[in-house]
Amino acid sequence: MVRRTKENAEVTRSQLLDAAEIVFNEKGVARASLAEIASAAGVTRGAIYWHFKDKADLVHAMLERVKLPIDEMVDKLSANQLDDPLNYLRNSAISVLSLVAQDAQTCRVFDIVKHKCELVADMEIGREHELQRRSECICSIETAITTAREQGLIPATINPQITAFAWYAYISGLITCWVLNPGLFSLADEAPGMIDMLLNGLRKREE
């Protein structure tokens, strides 16, 4: 039974992306064949080549689907909270961790990006592209830290660039480690405590 309307085509496309997430998660991006993804979506490879240029294009589309909600959340947080930079850092970090913890799709895609694909040149997920995204994120963190330092919330001796890198690495590490074994503990419950652990080390001590 073939689908011919535009709406049905969108459904097929969506099912292909769902199937891609699942198959990539099982086999890894490199080993997953387009035939298997198509089969999991109930179609043939013809459908994939109709909707996407090739495997890399399929991967990119899969990433875009979850990138948008995350970017939206980060933008929402960064909008007005520069008067309280430390709380901005705290809230944005907790939000991202909670999103990964609660949304199965985001969790799956993170797992694929962190553990089921290879970041090499001319690959499905480019290393340069990943580096650039990271750079932007760290830059945003650095701004908040510099602001906090100007406000005397953290010691004047700290290096904003290094600290921003460490902050990013911490969050990235938490997500990466957690998705490897989501059943270990509730990330949403523990997120505030774990974030505060690093934040308290950063904060200026009261006298």
Add this chain to the structure above:
Amino acid sequence: MVRRTKENAEVTRSQLLDAAEIVFNEKGVARASLAEIASAAGVTRGAIYWHFKDKADLVHAMLERVKLPIDEMVDKLSANQLDDPLNYLRNSAISVLSLVAQDAQTCRVFDIVKHKCELVADMEIGREHELQRRSECICSIETAITTAREQGLIPATINPQITAFAWYAYISGLITCWVLNPGLFSLADEAPGMIDMLLNGLRKREE
């Protein structure tokens, strides 16, 4: 000109592992062909199949070469320092970061494990295997934290298991992020400061 003595065979094996590191780093484990690795080592695929069972065996041998020095270092630190658990955590973390920062081979292999291979079942680097190694490491950290709590060095309210996970995730994240762009800053120089950042957040506040 072929090599026939046992010593020369060891040299060939070593060159194959060197070549594997380089080619895996360039192309990723999945895309790297055995023919290319053999060619980079100046031999043919026959040599690989003589020294190793298959691609997975080659990868494992490559990992063992750097795993041993790291394990040795961790063991060395964990031997006697349980009377000062917080310093043990600090020293072991700084040691690992310094090793990655200074040893190009360790750095390359870490980069391969973190960014150039896929952690799926029946893969070159097994997910279960990785999980188990992580579990052991976290367990060792947890012991130190529990000891520190008993000694009143850290608040009694903290959860050792969660904290150990966070500590591991932080170090893992720092390494993972840094190897993606080693030129960004000197990891060896900044390691103590970054480790202390989380350690200070963990430590009990003086009154």
Add this chain to the structure above:
DNA sequence: CTTTACATACATGCGTGTATGTATGTAAGA
């Protein structure tokens, strides 16, 4: 009647594993 949204069929290449060839090292026996 044309375009869409796929399914089907085909050609191609590439990587793996294995089987076999081969030159050298090495140890034992005379």
Add this chain to the structure above:
DNA sequence: TCTTACATACATACACGCATGTATGTAAAG
């Protein structure tokens, strides 16, 4: 000490499957 016999350390050649990309077919929508 010299030869024989076998093992070592690869190189070469072959067969096979599998994934990709593309070309073509086709039924329904507009």
